[in-house]
Amino acid sequence: MGWISPFKLNQLGMLNMNRRNVDYIARYNSRSSYPMVDNKLKTKLVVAEYDVRTPKLLQIVRQQHEISHFREMAEDLDGFAIKPAKGSGGKGITVITGRDDDEYIKASGSRVSSSHLERHLSNILAGLYSLAGTPDVAIVENLVESIPELAKYSFQGVPDIRIVVFQGYPVMAMLRLATKASDGKANLHQGAVGVGLNIANGRSLNAVQFNRPITLHPDTGLALENLLIDDWQEMLVMASRCYEATGLGYMGVDLVVDVNEGPLLLELNARPGLAIQMANGRGLLPRLRQIEALRRTHFTPEERAAFAMDTFTSQI
């Protein structure tokens, strides 16, 4: 791997970390809105008021003694996900896909006992996964079952769609597919595949793994070209609504498509990563500057999504 000159990166309009932090996150994201996105429980409650649906909430574990209720609740369930409310980057998320007598089957296929899950819950409460190590709350959610059209691309794990929303306008999107290397997680830096999506129509552009372009999924072997996301406009509108809900000017919206419920919001991120640019093969800066230059912004999420679909074709 070689080096690229900063002038060339500038020419491509690549947003870099320092500029993202100073010119976008610090300027457009008010500190007071952070708890809303850093806490998944608060996110769920806030976006619900704006007609953005999230996976169904099954249980909230706030105190150590409430862990004992978890076993009773989990008795009748086949699949669920345990998440730390203040976790970041998918840390501390345990996905249970089924049961085998007393044991639970994780998404990776390994089996764990209920005492293992209780220990995990107690770790979450102690703040092991929370951003600053502060005490946390565990939430138990309904298991998301991805639609087969997308699920087939992913090695285990649920494929999710990351949309970067700037001042309410969806500016760039990618599909994230878990791989063997990423251990069923959809995190790009752990080795998940990122597939850039054309904002205009939800069609795939190019794909990267570990920052290198690929054409086939390394584990499933499926071609990643000509992949198309259904209900694309609806998803863009959903992402756009999150702007009204949180007031965050620059954020990443993570969506999944459930086989029963349709598009659901998984989580919001006030510090979305930069790898999305590699997956799209283009920089964010020209698009962000175009939004910043708008004299009059659009009022409704529908208008903004439509504007983005018209403007951000694969050329820009």
Place this chain on the structure above:
Amino acid sequence: MSRSRIPFFFAILLLIAAGISIAIWRHVELGIPWFTGEQKPVWMVEARVDFDGTGEPVLASLNIPDQPPQFRIISEQAASPGYGFSIVDDSGERRAEWSKRNVSGPQTLYFKVQLIPDDRALGSQPKRPPKPEPVFWEEPQATAVEELLQQAAERSSTPESMTRELIKLLQPDQGAQNTTLLVSEANYIDLLTRMLNHAGIPARTADGLALEDARRRQQLRPFLQIYDGARWLTFNPRTAEQGLPEHVLLWRQAAASLLDIVGGDNSDVSFSMLRQTIPALQLAQAQSSENGLGFLSLYQLPIEEQSMFRMLLLLPLGALVVAFMRIVVGIRTSGTFMPILIAVAFVQTTLIPGLIAFISVVAIGLLMRGYLSSLNLLLVSRISALIILVIFITAGLSIAGYQMGFNTGMTVTFFPMVIIAWTIERMSILWEEEGAREVFVQGAGSLFVAVCAFLIMSAPLASHLTFNFPELHFVVLGIILLMGQYTGYKLTELRRFYPMKAYS
């Protein structure tokens, strides 16, 4: 956007300019050197007073230098066992006074003064302008004096030129009759002074000492001083050369007498001198208490606090290194400022033993942490247990090192235990979640930044500048604030985004 940043950049500029200019100011005023090990010449002059006691109470009073031109006094000291001693400042003249009740036989008193050459020292200024002393002459001198003064006045325009002309006229080789009538070898300088006073120019004699390295038994040389309305000007009474020659110390200026002894006879003063060099820094420290700028420096603090500040003032440099490495280079470290604390520990342990100790403590800690994680403990008690384990490990390493004959094993105790415990905890979680590779990337990144910070912090120049010029931290602060505004690409991003080359 761009408008709101102008005051910010202006403030940064002011901050940096203030830091640098205070440093330069203190360098010039206090003479604090920019580099370590700079040497400055110092003259050590010793006046030796000899006299014979007559069995009566003795009071010996020696005139001592008071703001001599071209020199600065840095210390004064008297050595004379059995005598009471004090320095008396009596109506503008400073005198060293020795006293003793019963004195008989030959006596010797010493007075030592340390001086540094300083071109900017102009000498003392009289509070009130002196007036010429009235002089009376008897005939036939009166006529001769009048004539000589007339001649000199005709050839001159200012008090200085008048003085020069008069000195020339009084030289014996001029052969003038009036001169031979007036001048004798014994009264020459006295005569000159009186004539100038008679002409309305305030004049006096001063005694100078020519400084030459390692000379003993030197005597004072008379100089002529006249007052030109602003300050005292010095002339060579024989050659009429104006100004004080280099390396001449005016020992006596305002005082009427050099030495007064009550209760003794056969008195004599002689001088010996030595040229020494002392570190410029020591000199500056010695002077800082006298100088008005001294309050800005840390030299006034007790030594113990000073050594603590020496360490503390290095931390901003470490912060600067960390900020640079993270913002501009883009090296990932585990814990933002953990590398600084490690670097501080390295300063105590020195680099190689420190690195070995740190890596072994963390490695052993990671192994033990693996067992702790299977115990299903709450976070707080797990960290607490880890802290205790880290202390066991360091104690074990110290003892093992000592038994094997490595004293360096002991230095492991300089590491901050709680920080190491947290580092182990974070590394362990990182290992479980992101894999061993990320642990090595972040661990190596932290150590690399720590070593860089250590190399800068342990440089003698760095600790010299940070401690002696604390105001330079304004500059460090300004640079760190400026880096907070850096929105360009990090060095590592040029590599990370390399695949984008395909799309350009």
